[in-house]
Amino acid sequence: MRLSQYFMPILRDDPKEAEIVSHRLMLRCGMIRQEAAGSYSWLPLGYRVLRKIEQIVREEQNRAGAIEVLMPTIQSADLWRKSGRYDAYGKEMLRIKDRHDRDMLYGPTNEEMITDIFRQGVQSYKDLPRNLYHIQWKFRDEVRPRFGVMRGREFLMKDAYSFDLTREAGQHAYNKMFVSYLKTFARMGLKAVPMRAETGPIGGKDSHEFLILADTGESEVFFDKAFHDMDWQAFEIDYDDVGAVASVVEEFTSKYAATSEMHDVADYEARVPAERRVTGRGIEVGHIFFFGTKYSEPLGCEVQGPDGKKVTVQSGSYGIGVSRLVGGIIEASHDEAGIIWPEPVAPFRVGLINLKAGDGETDAVCDRIYRGLEARGVDVLYDDRDERAGAKFGTMDLIGLPWQVIIGPRGLKDGVAEIKNRRTGERNNIALDQIIARFAG
Numbered sequence: 001m002r003l004s005q006y007f008m009p010i011l012r013d014d015p016k017e018a019e020i021v022s023h024r025l026m027l028r029c030g031m032i033r034q035e036a037a038g039s040y041s042w043l044p045l046g047y048r049v050l051r052k053i054e055q056i057v058r059e060e061q062n063r064a065g066a067i068e069v070l071m072p073t074i075q076s077a078d079l080w081r082k083s084g085r086y087d088a089y090g091k092e093m094l095r096i097k098d099r100h101d102r103d104m105l106y107g108p109t110n111e112e113m114i115t116d117i118f119r120q121g122v123q124s125y126k127d128l129p130r131n132l133y134h135i136q137w138k139f140r141d142e143v144r145p146r147f148g149v150m151r152g153r154e155f156l157m158k159d160a161y162s163f164d165l166t167r168e169a170g171q172h173a174y175n176k177m178f179v180s181y182l183k184t185f186a187r188m189g190l191k192a193v194p195m196r197a198e199t200g201p202i203g204g205k206d207s208h209e210f211l212i213l214a215d216t217g218e219s220e221v222f223f224d225k226a227f228h229d230m231d232w233q234a235f236e237i238d239y240d241d242v243g244a245v246a247s248v249v250e251e252f253t254s255k256y257a258a259t260s261e262m263h264d265v266a267d268y269e270a271r272v273p274a275e276r277r278v279t280g281r282g283i284e285v286g287h288i289f290f291f292g293t294k295y296s297e298p299l300g301c302e303v304q305g306p307d308g309k310k311v312t313v314q315s316g317s318y319g320i321g322v323s324r325l326v327g328g329i330i331e332a333s334h335d336e337a338g339i340i341w342p343e344p345v346a347p348f349r350v351g352l353i354n355l356k357a358g359d360g361e362t363d364a365v366c367d368r369i370y371r372g373l374e375a376r377g378v379d380v381l382y383d384d385r386d387e388r389a390g391a392k393f394g395t396m397d398l399i400g401l402p403w404q405v406i407i408g409p410r411g412l413k414d415g416v417a418e419i420k421n422r423r424t425g426e427r428n429n430i431a432l433d434q435i436i437a438r439f440a441g
């Protein structure tokens with residue numbers, strides 16, 4: 001993409017309404033625009049990141065055996081009356097009437113709808129287990145939408161729903177999602193610590209939240225420093241191996257970690273030696289629930305069991321805050337100059353800076369490298385604008401692409417460009433004819 005032809009409305013000054021760094025940086029980079037309290041348009045740069053995060057989430061859900069569907073955002077109130085949540089959900093639910101005066105709502109979550117879909121589509125225990133998910137916009141009329149996309153009213157969530165015959169099988173479904181969450185967040189460069197959680201309006205028996213550590217997090221967290229030393233990346237897992245999946249869950253839940261609502265000082269002090277006790281703040285990026293028959297019972301979701309008798313299915317639901325993650329990653333990865341994107345979620349991998357736009361030779365070399373990178377499938381943002389070098393450097397640092405390739409007349413004399421790593425600040429010269437190979441493949 002040529003910056004001269006892109007749409008990236010950079011703000012010169014810090015927006016006053018932004019209380020935290022991710023919100024400030026997202027507005028300054030022209031990633032989002034606020035449309036109403038807690039509701040945002042995703043501008044091109046922000047939308048690229050959102051899509052990359054969504055794709056990682058999708059790949060890891062698929063790998064764990066979940067199957068993608070898409071349900072509507074607007075739901076009928078009927079099923080919610082059956083589950084008893086239509087009244088219980090309170091003011092957070094946006095209620096709408098259609099032209100026939102029927103009660104509709106903008107879905108804050110989809111337990112009812114998916115359970116009904118499943119009820120209609122499945123008759124026998126042989127059709128279990130199944131896990132269905134979608135990645136869809138939700139609306140919750142939060143009392144205090146704030147921090148930009150971190151606590152929005154309209155936000156993008158991945159929500160998965162598991163259906164099993166027995167409590168034990170349901171536990172395995174839960175464990176699979178637990179492990180897939182560790183992998184999902186690790187792929188985005190995050191350590192998301194699982195913590196036992198309250199179940200709130202979703203309800204149920206067992207629940208864990210996944211929190212990334214950041215000073216601006218909404219929750220206060222207490223945890224064992226040992227989490228820092230764990231292997232978050234390397235474990236390969238066979239999701240059909242019930243024991244192996246359970247042992248990863250066991251490993252991650254055996255260490256103490258709790259939000260302030262669930263914090264138990266006596267247990268903490270008994271289990272964690274003083275020098276390993278860490279207090280911080282966290283951002284909840286995922287939340288999983290096992291609720292047994294809480295929804296399947298009132299909605300009549302039964303299958304025929306092996307002995308011919310009807311069995312009410314066991315289920316759980318599993319959420320990831322896809323749009324919240326965009327802000328969460330920035331909170332976890334930035335410096336004074338701007339965002340530092342982890343490569344897998346960066347809007348572009350390379351920022352190509354032409355230090356002398358308008359100069360025939362510099363333009364020709366930059367063009368050749370830009371086209372070469374594009375042709376090899378490298379996401380590149382080419383700053384071909386007629387701007388001062390300082391402004392170009394500032395913009396590239398602000399938007400935080402992992403690599404900058406800087407080309408100007410001085411280097412061209414020696415046949416070299418400069419490569420800068422945004423995270424480390426390290427700069428190296430590279431021969432012009434090696435640039436494409438350096439990033440391709």
Ligand code: P5A
Pocket residue numbers: 108109110111140142149150151152153155157158159160202284285286287288289317318319320321322323324
């Ligand atoms: C699990 C999936 C649920 O809704 N039902 C379906 C269950 N859980 S949850 O914890 O309420 O939400 C799941 C994740 O969505 C993100 N999230 C939000 N993101 C931005 N703005 C909001 N207002 C918001 N509310 C929830 C969180 O990441 C949460 O973990």
